[in-house]
Amino acid sequence: MSTTVKNSKMARRYGEEFKRQAVELMIHSGKTQRQVARELDVSEYSLNLWKKAYLGQQAQPRSMPMLHKRIIAHTECLPGRIVALLVAVGRVSPC
Secondary structure (H helix, E strand, O other), X not given: OOOOXXXXXXXXXXXXXXXXXXXXXXXXXXXXXXXXXXXXXXXHHHHHHHHHHHHOOOOOOOOHHHHHHXXXXXXXXXXXXXXXXXXXXXXXXXX
């Protein structure tokens, strides 16, 4: 009994130039991520990873919400002017 693998994407490796061009195509062509992935015969997941790397948007660590809460809690100790500035630039919300 033999099995055939149809269009296997598992073993494919892509160069940095290909990844960069794929992301630029997605960003500048107005096409959706799905359309570009289909045209280039790559997974949407891979294309999304390449886009994140290209744009430098790494996922924030899971501890960030807790750190944010701790920072807000400490703002109660800051002088009023500093808190007002942080509120003005959207870093903290008013109490």
